[in-house]
Amino acid sequence: MTSSGKLRFHMFGEKLLSLLNGFLKTVDFAPMDFDTEDELQNGVRGDKPDTSGIGLFFNAESIAIIGASNDGTKISGQPFRYLKTLGYAGRVYAVNPTRAEVQGEKSYSSLADIPEPVELALIATPATRAEEAVREAAAHGVRVAVVFAGGFAETGDDGRQTEARICKLARDSGMRLLGPNCLGVMNFPTRQFLTFSQVPDESPLDGGCIAVISQSGAVGNYLLTRAMDTGLPIARWIATGNECEVTFADVLAHAVQDPEIRAVAGYFEGAKNGPALIEAFDLARRLRKPVVLLKVGTTELGAQAVSSHTDAIVGDDQVFDALFRQKGVCRASSIQEMLDMAAALHIGAIPRGDKLLITTISGGVGIITAEEAERRGARLPHLSEAAKIKLKERLPFISAQNPLDVTGQAVQDFSLIEDALRIGIEDTGADIIINFIGLLGRQHDAIEHYKAVLGSISAQYPDTVIITVAIFAPETTRELMKQGYIVYDDPTRAAIVAARLAGIANAYREPPHEDDLDLSSHALPRPNARPNERDGYEMLSRAGIAVPPSHIVNSADGAAAAFSDLGGPVVMKILSADIIHKTDIGGVRLNVSSADEAHSAYEDICRSVAEKTSAAPVGSILVMRQAAGFAETFIGTKLDPQLGPVVSVGLGGVLIEVLKDVAVRPAPVSIDEAGEMIDELRGRALLDGFRGEAPRDIDALADAVHRLSLVAAANADWLQSLEVNPFALTADGETSMALDCVVTLREQN
C-alpha cells in the first residue's frame, strides 16, 4: 500500500492534477462572473469596490417612491408610511399615476412632475414595470435607486436578460442600483426606512454602531429582529438582493469608512466581484473595523441550494475560508454566533491581544468554557507560582489555575471574585476575561455587589475586555451591556466570542501581508497556442523557480546526444499540450541510463504513442536530467471563479491524493504567508525529517509558492492554471526544483 517511497519519481502529475481539480473547484475553470452583456463587452467590473453614491441609500435628502400604494400595510405602501410617520427629515414623494393622493398626501403621476430632481428612487412596482421605472429614474437624473421586486436573474434566462438591461440603464446614466429582489435599506439614526420589513414599526432601538449587510433579506431581517430582542441596536441595515449593480463589496467598503460604524455583520453567499471584495476586506482591516460574516456554501448541498437561491455562483469555500483568515475576517457559523459577535463589537470590544483568563464559581463551567475557547484557538496563559500562592492565601479551596474556580464560596463574599480577578489579570496580563457567576445573576442584591466588582475591575484595567456569563434578568443584561460589558447566558457562547475576539486582535497586531508585491515584472504575454511542458518550465524559470536541465529532441540520434550532454540518468517524456495522461500511453520513460538506451527509448515512445492515440503524430520528446533524493511536494495556481488567482501548496503522495491535505490562498502571497500555508498542512511534520531523513528546505518551498503566486496574479488575464507536481524539495534549497508542470489557458470570450 501507500504512497511514495523516498526515491520516487515524478510520474503522477497528470493523475494528481485531475484529482486536485475535483477537489479545489465547485464551479471551476469558469470565467469570472459576467452579469450583463454590457460587462461581457466591456470586460470585468473594476477590481475596486465602488462606493460612489452608496451613502445616499442611507442619507438622501429627497426620495421618490415609484408605485407607492395607498395601503400603508402593503409592501408598496410601507416605505412611504415609514418615511412620513417615523421621523425621516428629508422630502418624500409618492409616484402613482393611478391616484391623486397616497396615504393622504399628494401623489405624482411621474418623476417629471415632482418639483425637484430627487436623489433616491425607491421602485416598489411589480417586476413587470420595474424596467420602465428604472429607465424613468435614470432619465431624470436620480442618483441611486432601489428595486424591491423579485422575478429577475433568480428565475431563469428571461429574468437574467431583463436584469442585465436594467443594470445597463443604471450604468449608462451613472445611477447606482440596489437589487432587484431585495428588502431594501434601513438607517436607524436618520429613520430612512426604504424597506417592507416590519421592523420599523417595532420601535427599533437607538444608539447602534453595527452595520448589517445581507445577501438574503429574510436572514438579515431575522438577525435584526433577534438583535433588537436582546437589546442590541443596529445602526444601518442593507439587503443587497441580486446585486445586479451595487455589490456586497461596494456596500462593505462604504460601511467600514462610515465614522459611525464600528463593525459589520454580514450574511454572504457569494461574490459578484471577488477582487473588489478582497479590497473591501483590506480596507476594513486597515481601518480596524471588524467584519463578521456568516458565509454559506460550505457543503456540497449548501452550494447547490445557494446557486438556485440567488444568482450567485458559489466558488470554492476553502478559498473563501483562506481569504477570511488572510484578511482577518471573522467567520461566524450561525446566526446566533453572528449576533453574539455583534453584541461584543457593539461595545467596541477589540482586545489588545489574545490572552484569555477564565474565572468562575463552578469548576465544571470553567472546564466547559476553557475547552471551547482552546478548541477555537484562544490562548489561556498559565498562572505564575506566586499568583497561585496569593490566591490560595485568599481562599484555600480555590482552583488556582486558568480556568480559575473561585468556588461557590463567592456566593457569600463577592470580594473573593474581585480579588481573584485582580490577581489573575495582574499576573497573566489578560486581554479578555470571561467571568461566570451563574445563578447569582438573578439575585437582586447580589447584582448590585457584582456591578461594583465589575466597575472596580474595569476602572483599573480599562483595556481588558470583560465578558460576563450568568442568568440575568433582561433588564440587568441591558444595563450591563450599556456599561460596556459583554453578556451571555451560555458559557460556550462566551468562549467562542472570546476566541474570535482574540483572533481579531491577532490579525490586527500583525502587519498585513502582501500589499506591495510588485507584479509588473512578472507579466508575460498570452501564448498563442496551448503551452506544453517545456513552455511551462520557461515560465517557471522566468519566475525564478528552478527546473532541471533538459533538451527537446526530434530524433533517436538527438535523444542519444541529449543524454550525453546531460550526463547521468534521464527521464524522457512526450512533449504535447494535447496529451494529458502521458504515462498511460507509454509516453514517459524513467531511468534511462545510457545513450543507446535513450536512442531506443525515443523510438519506443513514438511507437507507443502513435499506437495508443488518434492524435497527430508527435515527434518531440523532452529529455530531462532525472532527480533523486527529494520530498515530493505540490504547488499550483488556478483562477477561482469568484476570487481570481489562488495559489496552493501540499505534500506529495498519500497526503494530497487521499487526504486532500492542501493549503490555499488568494494570490499573490508573500514568502512569510507561503510559510504559514506550509505550516497549515496536517502533514507538515514530514518536512522536518521523517524517519531519520534530513529536514527539507521549507524556505525553498515557501519561496517557490511565493514566486508562483506572483506569476498567477500578474497573468490572471490569460493564465487559468499552472501546476507543478512534483516540486522536488531537497534538504538543500539550491537543488529543489520543478519536475513536472501543466499550464492551461483561460478561455477567451
Next chain:
Amino acid sequence: MTSSGKLRFHMFGEKLLSLLNGFLKTVDFAPMDFDTEDELQNGVRGDKPDTSGIGLFFNAESIAIIGASNDGTKISGQPFRYLKTLGYAGRVYAVNPTRAEVQGEKSYSSLADIPEPVELALIATPATRAEEAVREAAAHGVRVAVVFAGGFAETGDDGRQTEARICKLARDSGMRLLGPNCLGVMNFPTRQFLTFSQVPDESPLDGGCIAVISQSGAVGNYLLTRAMDTGLPIARWIATGNECEVTFADVLAHAVQDPEIRAVAGYFEGAKNGPALIEAFDLARRLRKPVVLLKVGTTELGAQAVSSHTDAIVGDDQVFDALFRQKGVCRASSIQEMLDMAAALHIGAIPRGDKLLITTISGGVGIITAEEAERRGARLPHLSEAAKIKLKERLPFISAQNPLDVTGQAVQDFSLIEDALRIGIEDTGADIIINFIGLLGRQHDAIEHYKAVLGSISAQYPDTVIITVAIFAPETTRELMKQGYIVYDDPTRAAIVAARLAGIANAYREPPHEDDLDLSSHALPRPNARPNERDGYEMLSRAGIAVPPSHIVNSADGAAAAFSDLGGPVVMKILSADIIHKTDIGGVRLNVSSADEAHSAYEDICRSVAEKTSAAPVGSILVMRQAAGFAETFIGTKLDPQLGPVVSVGLGGVLIEVLKDVAVRPAPVSIDEAGEMIDELRGRALLDGFRGEAPRDIDALADAVHRLSLVAAANADWLQSLEVNPFALTADGETSMALDCVVTLREQN
C-alpha cells in the same frame, strides 16, 4: 520524503509504539481506579452498575437531616424547610443535638431518638463531623445517605483517606452513600428536595420526564434553572459529587429503568467504574432511553482542569468518544445543546429514521440549516421530479428541493406551507422536519393559522418529528411544546438537534454490536516473566491471527540451519523483552538471503548488542521468514485507565505516525464493528487499491482486529497491551500476518 514504499519491512515497531502511547493516553498504563483501601484489598468494584437503594434517594418514606439548621436559608437549613413546606409527603426529622426545635419542629439529638428507623439520612454537617454522622447512620440501619460537605478527596491525601473511611463504613453496612461534596437530589413530582440549590423555591415546573445527572452540582443547577426558564420541566435531578460509593453509572442505570423517565441529560467528567458505565449505556440502549452527555476533558487543558477539580481520573477522550458512538450515547458540546436535546426528548421525539426535510420561508435560512444538519451527519433526501412538478404547480417561485423554500409568499397564505410540507413529507418519507417561519412567529393572527397547519400535518403524519423555528412569544413557545412540537429560535440549533435525533434513530435501528462474544475460550494464564516477541506470536497464534514461520536460535550454526529450513530471505531479530529499540542497537537484520549470511548475521547481531547495551548478554535470536508485497497496518490493544481494554486499528506509515489516523473502541468488538472502525480511518481509501495496487483484504484486517479484541477483553486482568505493527495486509487475506509484536503486562498490586 514520506513514508513507506510498498515493499517496506517491519522495522519501525518500537518507535511507533512509543508514538502511539503518547497519543492514546492521557493518564495511561495506570491501574484501574481504586478509591479506598477496602477496594485495594478486595479488588475492583463490580463490573455492573449497582442500582440497589438508588430509588430511595428519590422516594424515601422517612428522612432524617443530620445537622439541620434552624435558619431555613442556610445550606444546612434549606432541605428541612423544603421538605416541610413544599409538599413532600413522607416523614422528616431534624437531628440537631444543640437545639430543642429546628424551624419550629421538634429536633432530635441523634438518630437513636427518632421513633422509627429512617430510610434516608441527609448529612448536612460540616466535613469535620461527616464521618461521625455516616457512622451513626450506618449503625442505625439507614439505607441511603447523602453527604453535602466538600473537603474530601478533592483536597488531597488527608481528604482522600477520610473519604475512603466513610465509603468503607457505608459498604460494610450495605448503606448507599451519595457524595461527599455534592449538591444532592431533587425529585420534582414527589417534592423530595434533598439539596441546598435554590431551585425548589422557584416554583419548579411539573410534568417532566427528563432526569439530570451531573458530576458538577453547579453545572447541573445552572442547566436546571435554564431549563425551567425555557419552560422545560425536569423530573429528577441528582449531583453525584465525589462518587465515593454511588457512581454516575449506578444512577444512570437506575434512571433508564425508571418508567417515568424518558431520557437522561448528564454532565460527565470521568468514570469511577468504566465497565459499569458501559453496562449502563447498554441498558439505556436496550430500553430505548436516550442519554445525552456533555463530557469534558476533550483538550489537554480541560483534562488538567478536571483532574484538579474533582478526583476523577480523565482517560483518553477519544476512547470515550468511540464508546459513546458504539453505545448510541448522544454527545452534546455545550449546555445549550444539552438543553436543546432535552427539550426535544421531553416531547418524546425519537424519530423512526434519519430522513430530514427542511422547509422555510427564506432560502438563506434553508441553506444555513441544511449545511449545519449535513455537517452533523443528517440525511436530506432529494425530492422526486414528480414532487418538484407538484410544488411548482402550487407556487411557481418555490425552490423545489430539500431545503425547500416556500418563499416570503407564505406570509399571505399559510396553505402554501401546509401543502409544501405535505408534498415534501409524502415524497421523501421524512422522519424529521424542520419548518422555519421566521418573524411570522410573533404575529398573533398568523400563529393561529400556523398552529392549524401544524395540527393538520401532525395528525396526518403522527410519526414525523416536527421542529419549528421562529421568533415566538414565550407563551407561544410553551404552548407549542405542550402540543408536542420542538421549538427553537435559531435554525442552527434546530439543525444540530435534528442531526442528533437522526443519530439516535440510526443507533436504535441497528442491532447492538457484540453482546454474546464468547470470551472464555480466549482466557490465557498470566505469564510469569515479561513476554518477548516470540511469546507474543504464540498469543496471536492461539487467537487465530497468522504469524510468519520462525525459529529461535542460540548459535550461528543454528541460524544457518534455520535459514535452510525456512528457505528464502529471512529477518533476524534479537529476542529480549528488555530491549525496546532493537534496531537502534543493531539487533535487527533484514534481507538475510543465504545460510552463510545467516551464520555471520548471528555473530554480528550478538556483538553489536553486547557492545551497545549494558544488559545481560543475549544469545537468543528470532529467525523469521521475511514477507513482502503488503500494506502496512497497525492493530493494538491497551488497558484504558477508566474504560478497561480497548482495541485500535490504523494504517501504517505516514498516516499513523504523522496524522494519528487511528480508530479505537472498547474491546471486544465484532467483525462488523471492526469493519466500521476501518471505515472511520481517513486514509481508508488507500486499502482499496492505491495507484494501481491490488485492493487489500479488508475482511482479514477486520477479523484480526476482532480476534485481538477478544484476547484483550478475556485477559484484562493481566494484559496491559499487545500491539502488532505491522500487521501485513495482502490482497489475499490468507497471507496477511503479524510481522512484529510487543506485549506488556499490567503491574501487579
